[in-house]
Amino acid sequence: MANRFTHILRAPHQVSFDITNKCNLRCLHCFNSSGENDVVKNELSDEEVLSFIRSLVPMQLYNVCFCGGETLIRKDLLCKCIKELKPSGTHCSMVTNGILATDETIMELEQSGLDAIQFSLDGMEAAHDKLRNKTGVYTSVMRAIHFVINNTNLHLSIAFTPTNFNLDDFEIVYEELAQIWKNSKRVKTGDYIELRLQPLMLLGRAKNNLGIVPTDDQYRRLVQLIREREAYRYSKSIDVKWGDPIDHLIRFKDNNNFLDQAIVHANGDIVVSAYLPIVVGNINKHSLSDYWNHGLNDIWSKRVIQYLVSRMQSIHDMEELTDTIADINMDNGLSFDLMECDLDDLNLIKEVLLS
Known part of the structure; x- marks a missing residue:
């Protein structure tokens, strides 16, 4: 039986759009095997993407989130898409691993109308680079995080993927982000950093790397730490969110x-x-x-x-x-x-x- 309230929404609140599934990383846990799945063989052309985005404008969506793959592989197209959406009042957000997020690129994205950006930060350097399957990624993303906090008004989200080798880094990451925010001018704006966590999805490349999955006891300990952090939220500069991927x-x-x-x-x-x-x-x-x-x-x-x-x-x-x-x-x-x-x-x- 259909929900009798479905007619209320004339359009979705949000569209999540994978602007590409190509990727410059081969992360051990990637749920959709970015860079190696079948979608990369038949991606929409630039003109097809722009046509799709233009079709969304009359729908007056609340938010369009650009996902991937690595979104910044199509940076120029991404900026064009954001510029198409902004006159309709649509909030625009994106996710990125941070490797291509240079200072100039971040400024270009904000000037195009981007409202929010999410980086992945899965522990300190050793743990993050291990999960991302490449050295130097931690350095790139931390530089980008510093720049966003100190030089933009973009709302910042951080995704932390729990593994059995990075859980001890969670508190360190939390404190590091809080300190960066506390020392910035953004602390007076009322904005905050969202720190998002959810169980590691046993899909894609994660199915071939089950040795990285936390134990039940490790998950319980992590959830307890999150509850403790939620109790005081470091003067609300960090908002920790624990998600359930199958809740919906x-x-x-x-x-x-x-x-x-x-x-x-x-x-x-x-x-x-x-x-x-x-x-x-x-x-x-x-x-x-x-x-x-x-x-x-x-x-x-x-x-x-x-x-x-x-x-x-x-x-x-x-x-x-x-x-x-x-x-x-x-x-x-x-x-x-x-x-x-x-x-x-x-x-x-x-x-x-x-x-």
Whole structure:
């Protein structure tokens, strides 16, 4: 049964768009195997990307987040996209590993209209570079973090991926960021740094590097540290957020909530969740607005989606599902077009049902 409130949203609040899946790193934990997945073979051209972005302008979205891959590989295109969106009042954010985030690039992004930027910082130098599978990455990202804090008004987020070799660095990273912020002019603005953590996703390259996954006891200790930090938040200069990557699957499958964001891959594929290998359309076939009006906003009520996400109770179930179907961003995943297929027909996934 569909959620009776789906008609309220004439468009999603947010679009997350992988502007590229090409990458200059091969991180041990990358959930979508950036740089090595099938999407990189058929990415949207610059003109196709700009056409897609222009189609979003009339939707007056709250936020568009540019993801990857490494977003700054297409820096010039990224700046053009932001400039297209800003007149409509859309908030623009992005994620990057920081290697290509020179001072000049960061300033160009802000001048284009970028509002927020997220870097990954997975511990101190030894731990961060080990997870990122390349030396010198820590130095690059710390330089970029310092520059953003001291020379821009960009809202800053930091993603910290827990592993069994970096958990002891969490408090050090927290204190280091807090000190940088405290010594900057930004401390008086009322802004703050978001420090985001979530369990390591057992997808993509992480499935081939299970030796880096924290133990349950390590996770419990980390969550306790996060709770302690949340109690005083270092004068609120650091806001620690612990996320559950399958929370949206558990909530949305019961129709207690309806879809308020759309996720588009670098080849134009529209997916139900960034963590599930289920494609429900492509922007080169129909516009995102057409998909939205044709049922994307109510996708969680469809029996095919309901069945697949009903198997999700933990991140370990995600691993099992991708083993059954395909890994994220691989061509052999489930692919339907909701404007051409009846996603209430469970025969569409008969092979999965029998597995």
